[in-house]
Amino acid sequence: MEPIPMRKPLIAGNWKMNLDRHAAIVLANAIAEAAEKIGNVEIAICPPFVYLDVVRQALGNSVVALGAQNMSPEPSGAFTGEISAGMLKDVGCKYVILGHSERRHLLGETDAFINTKVHAAIAAGLLPVVCVGELLADREAGKTAAVVGAQLEGSCAGLSPEQMAEVVMAYEPVWAIGTGKVASPEQAEEVHLALRKMISDRYNSQTAERVRIQYGGSVKPSNAAELLSQPNIDGALVGGASLRAEDFLGIVAGVK
Numbered sequence: 001m002e003p004i005p006m007r008k009p010l011i012a013g014n015w016k017m018n019l020d021r022h023a024a025i026v027l028a029n030a031i032a033e034a035a036e037k038i039g040n041v042e043i044a045i046c047p048p049f050v051y052l053d054v055v056r057q058a059l060g061n062s063v064v065a066l067g068a069q070n071m072s073p074e075p076s077g078a079f080t081g082e083i084s085a086g087m088l089k090d091v092g093c094k095y096v097i098l099g100h101s102e103r104r105h106l107l108g109e110t111d112a113f114i115n116t117k118v119h120a121a122i123a124a125g126l127l128p129v130v131c132v133g134e135l136l137a138d139r140e141a142g143k144t145a146a147v148v149g150a151q152l153e154g155s156c157a158g159l160s161p162e163q164m165a166e167v168v169m170a171y172e173p174v175w176a177i178g179t180g181k182v183a184s185p186e187q188a189e190e191v192h193l194a195l196r197k198m199i200s201d202r203y204n205s206q207t208a209e210r211v212r213i214q215y216g217g218s219v220k221p222s223n224a225a226e227l228l229s230q231p232n233i234d235g236a237l238v239g240g241a242s243l244r245a246e247d248f249l250g251i252v253a254g255v256k
């Protein structure tokens, strides 16, 4: 049997609907320059669709990977306003964030719909970053594991063990996103461990050991190192703090 490779942490910046063209280029340049000296962690940035191409150019042949924030499950056709997986590949994306809680809760995306996107992304050669996370009410009702388990199950239904191993999961408690309230390292680790166990039960332990599970929700330079030192936390999905190079790189530096 092949040895299981170490999980390389992935720090990804989710720029959401922020910045303009100039600011996107400046930020990408700053991250690309700093990334040259960083080897122990993979870095990705996820700009708005309209800036993907200029950010790709700004990155040049940097090791920083490009990701998108969403995509259509459809390959092409009459879907006004939508962007396909093939288009994202064409502009140089490696990753695509799917099932972010803002899309689940503001736009009503379901696990079944997210699942169609996960399959389309993989078919096009993109690596999906699949987001799961509970509401505060779920946590208070003791339902965290059940909620994230159902999201994992639904969003990743029908994947082979090989496909599942390539998926990046992002555990993002909804109550911690953009609120300044961060899950404690122990709270986060508990859920990450539970997710890995669910993947192991559903597939096998080798697959579970390969899946990278990021934490997301108010990650900052001041709390990153402690979160990232947990054994089952394999990186971070960063919103607000990814918009300033200094903050984002401070989080990257939290990977030991």
Ligand code: PGA
Binding pocket: 014, 172, 176, 177, 178, 179, 180, 216, 217, 218, 219, 237, 238, 239, 240, 241
């Ligand atoms: P935040 O967002 O870091 O601003 O809390 C995280 C996310 O939504 O991915």
